[in-house]
Amino acid sequence: MTEPATVVAIITVTAITAIIGARGVRVARTPADFLVAARQVPAPLNASAISGEYLSAASFLGVAGLAMLEGLGALWYAVGYAAGYLVLLAAVAAPLRRFGAYTIPDFAEGRLGSQALRRAATATVILICGFYLLPQLKGAGVTLQVAVGGPVWIGVVVLGGIVTLGIASGGMKGITFVQAFQYWLKIVAIAVPALILLAFVQHPPVANVTGAAPPTFLHKTAVQFPQSEVISVTAAIDVTASGKVDGVQRDGPLVLTKGRHSVDGGATLTFPAGAHAPHVEANPVMSGEAWTSPLLQLGGRPDHALAATYGVLLATVLGAMGLPHILVRFYTNRDGQAARRTTAFVLLLLGFFYIFPAVFAVLGRMEAPGLYTSGQTDSVVLVLPRMMAAGSLGIVLGALVAAGAFAAFLSTSSGLLISMSGALSHDIMGGGVRAFRGSAIAIGIVMTALGLAVLNISINVLVGWAFAIAASTFCPLLLLGIWWRRFTWIGAIAGLILGGLASSIAVLLTIVGVGASGWPAVLLSEPAIWTVPLAFAAMIVVSLATPRFVPADVTQQLLALHLPERVRLRSAADRGLVTQPGS
């Protein structure tokens, strides 16, 4: 299907982004301007920008889709994404800003004094950002497919191209305004449709949400299948079919008998009111009671739900602080206190945003059970406005959510590409504006190509991977680096390697299908529950075993981290270099 209004909305978002970004270019002069916007950004603007950069495809589409599919327990992802900022606020924000380094590799090298550690941190930045960037590109592909039809790769290439050109030409001063604009666009694009659609629910079909049976169609409903699926039917249903069902071309009435049926991509099945919605065979079928459980049920299965819930919480709460594209924004605060106020404001903005994916999940289960049948729950935010609101209102709201989704991909992808380009150009190409631009273009091309290669891997797996790796690497590096005097660079490298490898291997095994159920499923697909403690233990034990590698200037570094700006003798950077060993 082609939706002209949606296409116009997506083009408008992109154009506004480009215009605001281009205006910012005039202010950007030096590489430092490009990277941290010369530290002139006031707290509310900066908080909007951080939130705008943070709310990605996972937040805008994924949370609602996953909660609709696997139950309200999946909302723990959203809670963790927001609560991560409380940890960031209390343990990291002010010291990191005061330290005065630009990036996590800068911090690692400045605090522990090791080039080897710097390189390990740079590699980790590229790993985390890379795996976070892929699902953004894929999300853009899916959104464009819903809007204009055609193959998914078009959206991947379009987003990859736009973001690469934007970063290579703009820099971060522009991006700060762009990101702030995009937070407000995203909140409007999800809140307004959610509230209007709530008003359409006259007699809430609560049985679909809380009842003992799987959800039923409220009215006669045509379900389109964009891809081939095998569906499972619990009781015979009289449907109207158009397209291939069970290998036979159909165009008229058909009885779907109890059992499995294959439906080809492009087919449409029209279900009568009151019928139970069949579900894609590979996906869970949940009663309302199971669906409203507050425990996270992996794949809809209730086994080890408490461990899975804690695993997701650990990965999201601790992973948020380890996302390199977010941390670099803390240097755009004026001082440590401003960094704290900004972070608290971010928590408020995120908490407000995450109310609305929950609304979409509930509305989707009540009003659009056909998405269970076609396996398209991930698109619930995109398609629900057209399903519930007739005529031009539905078209306008549908265009609005598509614009918000595209803003989510644009903003997060830009931030990720800036971080990767910054790391690559600083640490490998020797720095400078030209190196930064060259890195942005090279990485943009490589990531777009990789994005095309992983189109069949689920968005949630990739986003979960990025958070789990961040929680298992940069989280312990930051917390121990800020708060622990006896930390050494050898311990830090040991933890980065062990935590990064363990979490990466666990998720890779999940992708290739090892551990489909029981404890292996929980421990491999939610690895943070054991890889985070592992990384902390490695950093602490190895540091304690290598006490002579504690930096000679550790006191200077801790002062730089913790001393309020008002009582500093000189800037942290000056002071850190002037050390007198012993007395």
Added chain:
Amino acid sequence: MTAEPAPAREVVRSQARRPGGRASTPAPDDLYEPDAYGRELLASLMRAQGGACVTVLLPALALLALYPLLTAIFPWLATAQVAGLPLTLLILGGGIYPPLVLLGYWYVRRAERLEQQFVELLKEQ
């Protein structure tokens, strides 16, 4: 969550006498002295800030961890309804955020007050 153990929170106010017969109130320069006294000043600041960090994160941890634990122990809690809506939706769909935000703002005020005390301590000379 941090490597810092449970702290004695008001150490910042300490008027500990310095070795070597120097003035009894510390000055910014003292922090940069490599002697034991400078280290102790820094450690007291870090303990105070680390303490504020722990006192805000512990309630947050309890908030996040206890709810799933309680529903695992008492299954009726998992399907409870309030005013016709699932309790899960009321908590995870919005109710959990205001306490987190309030904890955040409480921490900001507390941390700024601690820093103010520390600055005044240094300027009392």
